[in-house]
């Protein structure tokens with residue numbers, strides 16, 4: 061059952077078409093991320109759902125109710141902003157209670173709800189503080205509590221973590237996801253950080269130029285990108301030029317037999333892609349000669365930069381204390397399985 | 407060497423401001439022959455007209471402030487939020503009272519609202535009071551608008567408005583519970599300036615024939631010797647008290663400062 065439905069959404073600012081025929085059905089309780097580069101229209105879609113912008117055409121439906129023409133204050137949608145947007149003149153508790161007061165919730169009930177929310181975000185004792193007395197991470201958690209206190213039908217978050225330090229950003233990811241699961245609230249999360257989108261979401265919408273290029277689970281989007289844009293935008297990717305002949309491909313002259321799962325190409329030149337973790341040192345189903353150009357130490361992972369068939373590619377391997385990385389400039393072999401090849405047609 | 411010149415400039419400036427004031431103060435204390443006394447002040451405070459006119463002007467000042475706040479805060483907010491392109495124009499309009507003399511405004515009022523006009527405000531005392539208050543609000547507009555607009559610049563009104571809207575708040579709630587409290591310091595400094603302007607204003611009150619403090623000062627000045635000096639000192643004290651209050655309020659409301 062679709063709970064939040066965005067259909068045939070179009071938005072233009074003057075002659076600038078910012079959102080183009082955007083469709084997205086979202087299940088109740090689902091966590092969906094809009095992922096895309098700056099200016100691709102993520103915020104615009106979110107603001108249309110919230111009611112801050114009206115679409116040029118198309119509609120937004122929540123729980124069967126068409127809300128396209130509704131004012132933002134009548135939609136019962138919670139929103140968290142990148143800039144926190146806490147009311148500076150109100151304490152934390154008053155901020156969280158704001159929406160309840162507006163709705164006329166009885167005082168005792170409102171107080172109980174505020175306490176519950178502050179417990180939920182792990183700041184039960186900070187109700188009396190003012191926003192300027194909180195760290196960025198705390199402010200954003202209060203903003204989340206404030207949005208959730210009114211029990212909104214849908215929660216919208218616009219890059220809520222991008223103003224925070226790297227460490228807090230990562231820990232807040234799982235905290236937000238946990239709270240979202242606990243409340244079972246339908247959530248749309250906007251980000252330009254692919255790691256954020258992939259790690260938090262039930263489904264990811266990869267956007268480019270106002271279009272939803274691919275919608276799928278993080279697993280699908282990462283492993284089976286359907287367009288060149290998605291393949292290059294999500295994750296690191298090694299691109300090879302290949303030639304197709306009737307049965308299979310040739311990469312740098314080495315024949316590759318494509319399995320059924322990988323769509324066979326018709327013929328001529330095309331691009332194929334491989335994730336860094338699909339490559340390994342030593343021979344494999346397909347083996348190519350390479351030279352080591354650089355080694356990056358990323359903790360649990362070693363990323364080798366290799367030159368293969370004239371192109372620089374990345375290879376990820378687990379860091380093992382008993383297997384030091386190969387020396388720079390050494391000639392090695394890299395292997396991969398044809399199953400992991402992604403043929404790019406977009 | 408530079409130091410010396412700065413101090414000299416400061417000293418000359420201070421003398422320029424304080425000498426006349428000191429002279430006035432000294433003169434106001436000389437009502438009794440041969441010794442300093444507060445006789446002039448006693449006489450002023452004992453005058454029922456002093457209390458009546460001051461009371462009237464304070465009342466008018468408060469009304470003007472309330473009216474000004476209700477007019478300016480929503481206007482400045484709306485212009486910043488929805489009509490940012492009109493801001494230079496609105497700013498220009500709010501500055502007009504600085505270049506248009508009060509006498510022009512009051513003659514315009516009298517022509518427009520006289521007893522034979524479509525809206526005979528000057529026909530009754532309360533109507534004239536209303537007119538006077540509008541006049542005062544106009545005179546104070548440049549200061550009030552600037553103060554409020556500057557205050558609005560320090561907060562992110564767009565996002566705060568949207569946050570409040572998503573929580574179900576309408577315009578009145580947003581203005582009353584979010585915008586106004588956050589620009590309160592600015593509003594108060596505008597209010598104190600308005601107060602100082604209204605207390606000392608002469609032209610509007612005299613030509614509309616209202617019993618205000620300004621005309622009273624003028625009347626006293628024309629008829630007495632020492633009391634006007636005492637009155638001038640009192641007026642100064644009131645103004646400075648206002649300035650002091652602005653400082654105080656600014657210092658004590660640091661929670662409105664956002665560290666965004």
Ligand SMILES: Nc1ncnc2c1ncn2[C@@H]1O[C@H](COP(=O)(O)OP(=O)(O)OP(=O)(O)O)[C@@H](O)[C@H]1O
Nearest residue numbers: 073076078096097098099100101102103104105252
């Ligand atoms: N109010 C507006 N008036 C005119 N153009 C706008 C307006 N809001 C957004 N745009 C344009 O619409 C496009 C999409 O903007 P949007 O804010 O949705 O991008 P975004 O994907 O959220 O980007 P970012 O990651 O930088 O936040 C941009 O080209 C932007 O310039």
Ligand SMILES: [Mg+2]
Nearest residue numbers: 102103104218
């Ligand atoms: Mg954005």
